[in-house]
Amino acid sequence: MRLMVEAVVDYAIFMLDVDGHIRSWNTGAQRLKGYTADEVVGQHFSIFYAEEDRQSGHPDDELRQAKRDGRYEEEGWRIRKDGTQFWANVVITALFDEHGQHIGFTKVTRDFTERRFAEERLRQSEERLRLLVESVKDYAIYMLDADGVITTWNAGAQRIKGYTAAEVIGRHFSIFYPPEAIAAGHPRHELEIATKEGRYEEEGWRVRKDGTRLWVNVVISAVYDPSQTIIGFAKVTRDLTDWRRIEQHALQAEIEAVNERARASEAQRMVQVRDEFISVAGHELRTPLTALQLKLQGLEQAVTKSGAGKIAERVQGALRQVDRLNGLVERLLDVSRIVAGSLAMKLEDADFTALVRQVVEDLREPALQGGCELRLHAHDKIIARCDKTRMEQVVVNLVSNAIKYGERKPIDIRLETTDSSVLLVVTDHGIGIALEDIDRIFGRFERAVPVRHYGGLGLGLYVTRNIVEAHGGTIKVTSRAGQGSTFMIEVPRR
């Protein structure tokens, strides 16, 4: 027994007499405290204690308690021979002989210094972690007990949910849920899943203290004790309200963009359908019109020869209507040609002044019938390279519009030239054009007047602009509603 005890290395095991003097000493004691048996046997065991412990009578207290209770245990600092300290776990057992006479104590001491440091490190790291978690502002991080009652609260939780720690600790976490979620048993459901699977994550609506709602990402993790029993849940919540708003805006914008694209492509399709129809209708109309025209021309010659004056006049009237119809059909076909990019220009050197003068003369009569006086301001001949028929069409369109929208007031047609270009300016004093319409009237089918007051297809200016541009020229308008309009075209002479 003695040999065995003496050989133990990890424990200091020694005996004290009733007063606390050391009676035996083992290998473990020597290793732990640094003294040999010769050095300590006979000494009082208080030599292992710090000065202040000795002063306060602590060693003797220990013995008294051990004698009274049979046993005394504590942990505390002890001092080695070389003066260094170690953290000791001490068990003192009182010894009695067979007559119940107290004969001394055994003392078993273990060095727990490492363990104590490890515990201290753990405690410090836990403390740091706690401080860290508490100071996090961007995430609500808090604990629930196994029933869902809030047990901790951090700065982020306070910021996100609006409650202080004092207001929520001890309350059930369902206070953060909207009534409908509570009614549906959602909070309980979350803990059930976290219990079953160790973790639960979702995004959803929560309610702040002030009643406003926030959109959050929530992760609930089950927390286990060493025996794998769930002792609660860690909850990390992120406020995604702003993100959600941005996301929703982006989504909305995308939906609108898709709708817009759909509308645009539908509109484009409709334009295509219309263009095709116009082209087909134009060609279909032209054939019977040409036949009708030929028949009427034949009839006119026949009745003129036979001297039936009245009938000849009527036939001539019918021919004029056919001419008008032809004009309309040609205009529709021009549009088709422009759209198809096949409006061809036959360029030749022409006297622009003569061309304009001829158109003005041709229109003077109809203008007078419409109440308008045409005033031409032009001088010498201006030779320019152009498609004569198309240029005539341009002048006819501009002057006809001036008559149509000119409210029976005089119309000025001015022709000017520079070395490089010809300028034609047509000014009326009629209804004018509202500012917001000015840009669009050169478009296909665009009109800025009600049909019941002024007929028309809304194609004249469109065709005019295309012809002018095909000549490398430009067309402009200045106008004020109610005060008349001025259309200007400028085309290069070469």
Ligand code: ADP
């Ligand atoms: P239409 O005369 O057949 O409607 P146009 O393409 O020639 O087609 O003209 C387009 C629109 O421009 C007209 O509907 C009218 O609103 C406006 N407009 C054209 N010329 C004049 C003008 N001289 N005065 C006022 N408005 C005009």
